[in-house]
Amino acid sequence: MSAPVLEIKGLKTQFQTRQGLVKAVDGADLALGHRETLGVVGESGCGKSVTALSILRLLPQPAGRIAGGRIIFNDRDLVRVSRAEIRRIRGNEISMIFQEPMTSLNPVYTVGFQIQEVIRKHRQMNKGEARTEAARMLGLVGIPEPRARLNDYPHQMSGGMRQRVMIAMALSCHPQIMIADEPTTALDVTIQAQILDLIGRLKEEIGMSVFLITHDLGVVAEICRHVAVMYAGKVVESAEVRELFAHPAHPYTVGLFESLPKIGGRGGALRPIPGVVPGLFNLPPGCAFQERCFKAEPRCRQEPPLRAAGADHMVRCWLPGE
Amino acid sequence: MPRLEIVSNLGRNRSATVGLLIIAVVLLVALIGPRLAPYDPLVPAPLDRLKGPGPVHYFGTDSLGRDIFSRVLYGTRISLVIGLISVAISLAPGTLLGLLSGYFGGWVDSLIMRGMDMLLAFPAILLAIFITAILGPSLPNTMIAVGIVYIPHYARIVRSSVLSLKEQLFVQAIAHLGGTHARILGAHILPNALPPIIVYATLGMGTAVLQAAALGFLGLGAQPPQPEWGAMLSEGRQYIQLAPHVAAFPGAAILLLVLGFNLFGDGLRDVLDPSLRSR
Amino acid sequence: MPLSYISRRLFHLLLILLGVSVLVFLMLRMIPGDPAQLLLGEYARPEELARLRTQLGLDRSYPIQYGIYLQSILRGDFGTSVRTGAPVVDEIGVRLLATIELSLAAMFIATLLGIVAGVISAVKQYSVFDYGSMFLALIGVSMPIFWLGLMLIYLLAVKFPILPMMGRISMGLEAPAVTGLVVVDTLIAGQLGACGDALRHLLLPACTLATIPMAIVARITRSSMLEVLNQDYVRTARAKGLGEAVVILRHALRNAFLPVVTVLGLNLGLLLGGAVLTETIFSWPGLGRYVVDSLMGRDYAAVQGCILIFAVLMALINLIVDLLYVLLDPRIRVHA
Numbered sequence: 045m046s047a048p049v050l051e052i053k054g055l056k057t058q059f060q061t062r063q064g065l066v067k068a069v070d071g072a073d074l075a076l077g078h079r080e081t082l083g084v085v086g087e088s089g090c091g092k093s094v095t096a097l098s099i100l101r102l103l104p105q106p107a108g109r110i111a112g113g114r115i116i117f118n119d120r121d122l123v124r125v126s127r128a129e130i131r132r133i134r135g136n137e138i139s140m141i142f143q144e145p146m147t148s149l150n151p152v153y154t155v156g157f158q159i160q161e162v163i164r165k166h167r168q169m170n171k172g173e174a175r176t177e178a179a180r181m182l183g184l185v186g187i188p189e190p191r192a193r194l195n196d197y198p199h200q201m202s203g204g205m206r207q208r209v210m211i212a213m214a215l216s217c218h219p220q221i222m223i224a225d226e227p228t229t230a231l232d233v234t235i236q237a238q239i240l241d242l243i244g245r246l247k248e249e250i251g252m253s254v255f256l257i258t259h260d261l262g263v264v265a266e267i268c269r270h271v272a273v274m275y276a277g278k279v280v281e282s283a284e285v286r287e288l289f290a291h292p293a294h295p296y297t298v299g300l301f302e303s304l305p306k307i308g309g310r311g312g313a314l315r316p317i318p319g320v321v322p323g324l325f326n327l328p329p330g331c332a333f334q335e336r337c338f339k340a341e342p343r344c345r346q347e348p349p350l351r352a353a354g355a356d357h358m359v360r361c362w363l364p365g366e
Numbered sequence: 367m368p369r370l371e372i373v374s375n376l377g378r379n380r381s382a383t384v385g386l387l388i389i390a391v392v393l394l395v396a397l398i399g400p401r402l403a404p405y406d407p408l409v410p411a412p413l414d415r416l417k418g419p420g421p422v423h424y425f426g427t428d429s430l431g432r433d434i435f436s437r438v439l440y441g442t443r444i445s446l447v448i449g450l451i452s453v454a455i456s457l458a459p460g461t462l463l464g465l466l467s468g469y470f471g472g473w474v475d476s477l478i479m480r481g482m483d484m485l486l487a488f489p490a491i492l493l494a495i496f497i498t499a500i501l502g503p504s505l506p507n508t509m510i511a512v513g514i515v516y517i518p519h520y521a522r523i524v525r526s527s528v529l530s531l532k533e534q535l536f537v538q539a540i541a542h543l544g545g546t547h548a549r550i551l552g553a554h555i556l557p558n559a560l561p562p563i564i565v566y567a568t569l570g571m572g573t574a575v576l577q578a579a580a581l582g583f584l585g586l587g588a589q590p591p592q593p594e595w596g597a598m599l600s601e602g603r604q605y606i607q608l609a610p611h612v613a614a615f616p617g618a619a620i621l622l623l624v625l626g627f628n629l630f631g632d633g634l635r636d637v638l639d640p641s642l643r644s645r
Numbered sequence: 646m647p648l649s650y651i652s653r654r655l656f657h658l659l660l661i662l663l664g665v666s667v668l669v670f671l672m673l674r675m676i677p678g679d680p681a682q683l684l685l686g687e688y689a690r691p692e693e694l695a696r697l698r699t700q701l702g703l704d705r706s707y708p709i710q711y712g713i714y715l716q717s718i719l720r721g722d723f724g725t726s727v728r729t730g731a732p733v734v735d736e737i738g739v740r741l742l743a744t745i746e747l748s749l750a751a752m753f754i755a756t757l758l759g760i761v762a763g764v765i766s767a768v769k770q771y772s773v774f775d776y777g778s779m780f781l782a783l784i785g786v787s788m789p790i791f792w793l794g795l796m797l798i799y800l801l802a803v804k805f806p807i808l809p810m811m812g813r814i815s816m817g818l819e820a821p822a823v824t825g826l827v828v829v830d831t832l833i834a835g836q837l838g839a840c841g842d843a844l845r846h847l848l849l850p851a852c853t854l855a856t857i858p859m860a861i862v863a864r865i866t867r868s869s870m871l872e873v874l875n876q877d878y879v880r881t882a883r884a885k886g887l888g889e890a891v892v893i894l895r896h897a898l899r900n901a902f903l904p905v906v907t908v909l910g911l912n913l914g915l916l917l918g919g920a921v922l923t924e925t926i927f928s929w930p931g932l933g934r935y936v937v938d939s940l941m942g943r944d945y946a947a948v949q950g951c952i953l954i955f956a957v958l959m960a961l962i963n964l965i966v967d968l969l970y971v972l973l974d975p976r977i978r979v980h981a
Contacts, residue, residue, distance in 0.1 A: 102883055104875075134886035142884075147877040152899050152975055162885040197975040213885070484664045487956045489918035492936065496952070499940045500675045576789055580922055583791050584937060599792055603926070610799040617792030624787040632783075 048075040049253050050099070050138075050221055055113035055123075057091070057098045060106075067327075068094040070277035071113070076221065081247065081254040083268035083285070085261060085300070091277040092257045096223050098123075099255070100134050117221075136166040139214035143226035145206035149198035155182075155209045156194025159216055166217045181212040184249075185242060204235035211242065215250060222247075223255045228263065240267055261304060265289065273297050276332035283357035293353035294361050295337045331361070339363055375637045382633020388626030396443040405433035407440040407593045416609040426611040428601060430591075434612065437593035438619050444594050445575050445623055448509055452574035453567050455513025456520050461563065463517070464524025465551050469532060479525070482518035490515045491580055498586040505594065508587040512577045516570060523566055527559035561638040568634055572627035579620050595620050654967065658960045665956045666718070666949075670711050673945050680943045684727050701727075718953070724946030728939070733950040737932065741954060742825030743813065744920050744931035749826075750847050751854035751916060759859040760898075760905070763866025767874060768893060778863060785860025790919055794853040794926040801849060811928035814843045850927040854919050858912055865908045869901040876900070902973055910966030914959060 057069040069091040076082045084092045097103050098110055099122060115122040117138065122130060134140075142148045150158060159178035163169055169177060175194065182190035185208040198206055207227060214222050224243065228236035244267045247254050256268060264271050264285060272282040273294065281294040292298045299317040318336055328334055334344040343362055353359040376382045395402070405411075405423075411431035419426040425434035467478040485493065497511035531537055532555070540550055581587035582596025583603075590597065595616040602613025681697040682689065698704045702713055717724065723733035762782070766775040802810040809815065813827045820827070820834035828847060831840035873879065874897050882896040921933035928934075932951055939947035971977050 100884060102880055131886045131888065134884055136886055140884045142877060142881065144877050148881045150878040150882065150896055150900070152973070161887070165886055199976050210881075213881075480660075480664070483661055484668055486914075487661050487665050487959055488952065489914040489921070489955060489959065491918035491921055492952065492955055495921070495937060495940065496669075496672060500672055500677075502677065572787060576787075579789050580791060583789075583922070584925065596789070599789070599795070603795055606795050606799050607803050610796070610803070613792065613795045613799075617789055617796070620789045620792065621784070621787055624789075625784065628783060628787050 047078055049078045049117070050074075050076040050255070051114075051116040052095065052099070053114045053116070055095060055098060055115065056111040057094050057103065057108065058111045059104075059108050067277055068108075069098065072274065072277065072279050074272055074279060074282070076253050076255050077270065079247070079251055079253055080269045081244075081256055081267055083256045083258060083264035083271040084274060085258060085264055085271060086274035087259060090274040092274045093225050095274070096140070096225050096255065096257050099223060100138060100140060101130050102134075102140070132166070135162045135214070135219075136217045137219055138221045138223065139217065139219040140223040140225065141207070141210045141214050141227050143229050145203050145210055145230060148210055149206055151198055154195050154197055155201070156196075159194075159209070159213045162213055163216050177216065178212075181216045182209070184215070184246070185209070185212045186238075187212070203231055204239065207231060207235075207239055208242070211239075211246070215246060215252075218250055219252055221253045221255060223257070225257045226259070227256075229259070236263075243267065261300060273300070276327060278332065278360060280333070280361070281353075281357075281359045283354065287354055287357050291354060291357070293357070293359040293363075294333075295339050295363070296333050299336075372637060376633060379633040379637055381629045382637065385626050385629025385631070385633055388622060389630060392442055392446065392623050392626060395439060396446045399439035399442050403433075403436035403439045405436040407432060407437040408591050416605060416612070418609070419611050419615075425615040426609065428598070428612050429605055429609075432591075434598070434615050437598060438595070438615055441593040441595045441598065441616065441619065442623075444505070444588065444592065445579070445620070448505075448512075448578040448594075449571040449575045449623075449627070451509045452512040452516075452578065453570050455510060456516035456570065456574075457563070457567055460517040460520025461524050461556075464521040465528055465556065465559075467521065468525035468528025469547070469551055469555065475525075478521065482521050485515070485518045491577060494577055494581055495584065495586060498581055503586045503589060505588040505592065508578050508581045511581065512574050515577070516573070519570070520563065520566065523562050524559055527562055528555055531555050531558050565631055565635040565639055568627055569631035572624040572631070575620060575624055575627070650971075651968070654964055658964060661960060662953070662956060666715065666953060667711065669949055669952045670714060671707075673948060674707060676943070678943055680727060680945055683943045714949070723950035723953075726939075726944055726947045728942050728944050728947070733946045736935070736947065737950050737954055739825065740930060740932045740935045743827075743929060744917075744924070744933060746813075746826040746828065747847070747850055747854060747923065747929055747931055748916055748920055750851035751919075752858070754851055754855040755858035755862055755916075756909070758855075759862025760866050762859075762863040763905075764870055764893065764898060764901075766863070766867040767870030770871065775867075779867065782860040782863045785856045786864075788856065790853055790856055791922045791926055793856055794850070794923060797849050797853060798926070808849050809846050810849075813846050813930065814839065815846075818842050850923050850929050853926070854916065854923045857919060858909070858916055861908060861912055861915075862905060865905050866901060869904045870897060873897045873901045899973075903970065906966060906970055906973060910963055910970075913962045913966075917955060917958060 052072060052074040055069050055072045055074075056067065059066040059068055072091065072095055074082065074084065074095070084095065086092045094103070094108070097108075099115055099117075101110070101122065103109065110123050113123065117133070120129070122133070125133075149155065156175065156178050159181060160171070160174040163174040163177050164171070167174075167177075179190040179194055182193055187193055187205065187208055193201075198209070201209065211227075222243075227243065228239050231239060240263060243254060243256075246252075254267075256263070258264060268285050270282065271285050271288050272279050273288075273296065274280065275296050281288065281292070281297050288297065289301075292301055296317070303316045328345070329347075330343075330345040331337070331340075331348045334340040337344070341362065348360050348362045350358055350360045376386075409432065411427070414423070414427045414431035416429055417423055417427040417431075423433050423435060425438060428434055428437070463478050463482070467475045488496070493515045494508075494511040497514055498507050501507035501510060537550060537554055540554055545554070578587055579594075579596030579599070582594045583600045585597075585600060588594030588597045590601075598616040599613050599620075602609075602611075602616070605612050679694075681694045681701065681703060685693055685697060695704075702710055705713070714724075721734060723737065725731065726733050726736055729736065762778045766772075766778050769775055798810055801808045814831070818831070818836070818839040820831040820836055820839055823830050823833050827843045828840060831837075831843050874893075876897075878900075879892060879897050882892045887896075917933075920931060921937060923929065924931040924934040925937065932954065936948060936951040936955070938944075939951065
């Protein structure tokens with residue numbers, strides 16, 4: 045991996061809820077290489093979205109807080125920089141797009157206004173220049189007649205179009221990193237492919253890195269260079285995409301692949317992973333996956349070590365290598 | 367929602383608990399108040415005029431020397447009765463009109479709702495003043511006036527529940543099975559439309575008490591020497607510079623009772639019909 | 646905004662007003678007591694009574710009386726007040742402006758303070774401020790405002806005499822009427838002292854009248870803001886690096902306005918109704934007090950005129966609220 049532009053070390057993010065403390069992210073380590081795309085995969089509730097929100101400190105307040113760890117970006121620890129500083133970074137050096145294009149845009153303002161808003165916030169431009177720039181961005185993300193569309197309200201656009209607007213907004217200050225939290229999940233399959241292509245193309249054009257959250261291994265295979273698998277708030281396996289797809293080491297990752305339908309494969313019935321993601325309130329001691337794991341052993345009751353399972357391939361499990 | 371669960375949820379709702387407590391206290395006072403009253407609420411005592419609150423007269427005395435504490439105690443019964451009867455007067459025709467309007471739709475709906483619009487075209491208190499002026503100022507007429515004014519509110523609420531209930535499968539199924547209109551309305555739609563009605567009626571008690579007191583204050587409601595809180599306030603107004611306590615205590619009593627209904631109504635709404643929240 | 650929508654609303658409004666006029670006409674005829682008798686006193690001679698009845702048109706049949714009435718209304722003639730002998734239109738005109746001045750001031754106080762309290766309560770949910778202001782709001786909606794008015798008078802005009810008890814302006818400070826709003830008129834006349842005096846007169850009644858709407862606005866703003874603050878687009882606004890003030894005021898509050906406007910519209914009747922009580926307490930020479938006095942004095946023409954004006958006001962305000970709603974929400978603007 046090239047020198048990382050963003051490094052997450054031992055991140056712990058917690059939520060104070062009525063039922064008690066939820067450790068949504070519990071010591072996650074991730075690294076995003078310069079101009080690379082990192083895919084973070086896992087089931088819902090595994091902490092991948094919370095990790096993404098933690099980077100820009102966008103956790104729901106006052107329930108959520110970062111309890112420990114570091115997020116290093118350009119020699120700064122985003123966990124500790126001032127509020128003013130993180131606001132200068134948001135939308136400017138690191139931007140973010142979300143899963144729900146239908147609700148992520150403000151319904152009472154035109155898309156033009158919403159794009160210009162971020163441009164004028166971070167770039168020294170007057171109204172006219174910002175407007176021209178906003179139209180240019182809309183054109184860049186493949187929206188026809190961008191000048192005219194500036195005056196449209198979000199409800200006049202389809203979901204795919206709105207996600208393009210979100211991307212235009214996210215890219216309008218030429219960020220170094222774009223965080224995309226399930227950007228295609230809410231869209232039709234055909235639109236999904238278009239949006240993924242768009243992200244991939246613009247990443248090259250702008251020269252940024254992409255931090256992609258998804259539950260879809262297909263999406264990962266398509267556009268990611270590296271991949272990290274999360275389970276119950278921890279990164280359980282990380283590797284280059286090809287390596288991980290060829291030699292999945294963690295039983296959970298293996299399960300994820302087996303639960304996928306294979307094109308042309310004759311594997312017969314899909315094999316879902318038994319059980320559900322454990323409630324984050326009362327995790328078993330040791331490996332969080334042990335109760336669903338087909339290879340679980342007594343020692344899984346102790347915290348499994350992080351060890352190498354190949355070149356640039358780490359896995360958090362007792363099993364491999366023996 | 368099963369009944370037991372409603373009760374236990376209400377018990378856990380702080381607003382409902384406090385409201386119910388206030389209502390219970392007021393109810394108790396209404397029942398046994400006359401026995402607690404140290405003085406006759408109606409007999410003037412010219413030597414004790416406009417005495418301030420103290421150990422002899424807890425709330426002081428009014429311009430005729432009557433004990434305000436005793437009068438407030440007696441007035442509790444009047445205000446509770448006003449609340450109950452006024453709401454009953456709006457509730458019965460309002461519910462019926464709402465049921466018919468929502469269920470039959472078409473010209474029945476238009477006719478009823480335009481009529482309701484007409485009543486809603488006036489500020490409520492103005493309409494109430496107007497009706498009392500026609501009927502003549504008295505306590506029963508106050509209740510009738512306040513009752514009539516709020517009929518459209520119940521009609522609208524019931525109508526909107528009926529409109530959504532009518533479309534639901536179970537109602538349509540019964541209609542196909544040959545249920546009569548009366549049976550469908552009475553046995554199936556009405557019971558399911560009850561939660562918002564109950565919530566609104568509880569909050570409506572508070573509104574009714576306030577409106578009736580306003581009429582009493584304007585001299586259109588209860589007539590002297592009846593110890594109605596609004597009328598007492600009206601009298602206190604003349605002495606506000608000399609003896610503010612004459613107005614202060616009956617007003618505080620109104621506030622407490624209305625607060626009780628509002629708290630309980632808010633709690634009920636949270637438990638019975640969360641969709642109505644924020645209104 | 647489509648013109649057809651507005652014209653449809655105006656037509657509907659006209660129908661309602663026509664119905665209201667019939668209703669008012671009939672109701673007034675039901676009021677016991679003969680206005681002629683009332684005017685001339687107990688000992689009037691029968692021929693005098695008969696002459697006055699003819700003069701007032703009271704001897705005609707109801708439909709004809711109504712027809713004459715409607716015709717004259719359309720000419721802008723609301724009849725003559727039997728108490729003062731002045732044309733009702735003139736009497737109402739002056740008082741209407743007094744009521745408008747009071748209501749505007751109350752509305753201003755209610756929306757401003759209500760929205761501020763609601764926004765802070767929502768942003769600092771479960772804080773002391775939140776609990777405190779929501780408790781006060783609950784008290785506000787539970788309070789008889791005529792009682793509040795009296796208590797304010799006692800406290801701020803009697804016990805600590807810092808504000809005047811009643812009236813619109815102190816004697817001798819009146820400015821020539823241009824707009825009919827005393828505060829504005831004194832400003833136009835350049836009499837700052839008099840303007841201050843008028844404002845001081847306005848403060849107590851306006852606060853009294855503002856209480857209930859303020860409490861309602863605060864409660865609705867809070868719950869509406871709480872809902873909006875959880876929306877994805879608010880998170881988007883934060884993710885853009887916008888300051889917290891911009892996020893809350895521009896992105897959240899703007900959306901939270903919609904239910905607030907609706908509820909405000911629904912409660913304007915409360916404001917106008919409250920004016921009746923507030924004007925009585927503070928001897929404010931407005932329409933509310935006038936209608937009560939006219940009713941007591943069996944002044945048919947005056948009552949009819951007032952009630953119609955009240956109905957027109959209600960309808961106009963509702964129309965404005967609807968239009969405001971359409972303006973605020975682009976989703977309706979395009980589809981309406």
